Amino acid sequence: MSHLPAVPSSPTSLVPAHLVESTGRYVESGLRGAANTIRAYAGDWQRFTAWCQQHQLESLPAPVEALAGFLTELADAGKKVATIQRHVAAIVKAHELAGLDSPSANQKIKVLLKGIAREKKTRIKQAAAFTLANFKHTIRSMDVTTPTGLRNRALLLLGFAGAFRRSELEALNIEDLAFDEEGLVVSLDKSKTNQLGQAEEKAIFYSPDPQLCPIRALQAWLRVLNRTEGCVFVSLRKNQRLTMRRMTSKYINLIAQQYLGRGYTAHSLRASFVTVSKLNGADDSKVMNQTKHKTSAMIRRYTRLDNVRQHNSAKELGL
Incomplete structure (x- = not known):
């Protein structure tokens, strides 16, 4: 099975007939979640169902023993705790x-997961943050004599200045951009933490250095794009010809790694x-x-201060 199970019909005896279809649609939307999440889960679910078929075990509902065996095999194969x-x-x-009730709620599974994490002693790998000096050097050294260079410069500067997720950059449309003398306001319909599509905005400001200005860089790219609507970041053919294809999150990540280095990802723009x-x-x-995080705890989690000399009150003792 390459897809997640269909949402079963729920009792509708108390729902007026003309609302049954809408009720079912809303319930399914609420259960399934974001499209990117559905795609990620579908592959993992396919691996689990294939494993269960191989061992002649039910996958839905899955017995505790099936889930325990599957997780043990993943751990023995060297998979990371996050995976x-x-x-x-x-x-x-x-x-x-x-x-259906998930077997993951069973105490045995909870103990198993705790043991796997303890034995592996691994932390969830976080995207590295770059220094501002290195980022400026990277931007200044980019070749912006081609459409590809102009697009990539705009992508990196906007991604950093707006603390964008790569899925947000992928989904960005020209209609979401509002320029004025103070800068740029970007409207987001949906994001990872805004599944209901409530209005969210990000403010982007002019930089005194034209080479490092996210607004001027984006405007330069939009002049090449020469459109009034549709996706902002599109794929290009080898001969630098524009396409109508929206850049994928995966390709955005590759661009970030190309310019920032192998130790970084597109998420490094946000973490940085x-x-x-x-x-x-x-x-x-x-x-x-700007980030649209809901708690200060998430900000602390995102802050990368690995250098012991950074953000250290020992410099403020007055000695």
Whole structure:
């Protein structure tokens, strides 16, 4: 099975007949979640169902023994804790969609997961943050004499200045951009933490250095794009010809790695925004206004201060 299970019909005896179809649609939307999440879970669910078929075990509903065996095999194969946890989440979602209890709630599974994490002693790998000096050097050294260079410069500068997720950059449309003399306001219909599509905005400001200005870089790319609507970041053919194809999150990640280095990802743009902002003295509320995080705890999680000399009160002792 390459897809998550279909949502079963729920009792509708108390729902007026003319609302039954809409009710079912809303329930399915609420259960399934974001499109990117569905795609990620579908692959994990397919691996689990294939494993169960191989061992002649039911996958839906899955017995505790089946889930325990599958997770043990993943751990023995050297899979990271984060990967194992993602598979569990996919299995939980499949059971939820089918209206069934997940075996992950069993105490044995909880103990097993705790043991796997303890034995591996691994932390969830986080995207590295770059220094502002290195980022500036990278941007200044880019070849912007071609459409590809103009697009990639705009992508990196906007991604950093707006603390964008790569899925948000992928979904960005020209209609979402509002320029004025103060800068740029970007409207987001949906994001990872805004599944209901409530209005969210990000403010982008002019930089005194034209080479490092995210707004001027984006405007230069839009002049090449020469459109008034549709996706902002599109794929290009080898001869630098524009296409109508929206750039995928995967390709956005490859571009970030190409310019920033193999140790970084597109998510480093967002992590670096938080880290640089905190190093420059910004309080959590200002950072959260751009990142759209809901709690200060998430800001602390995103802040990359691995250098012991950074953000250290020992420099403020007055000795």
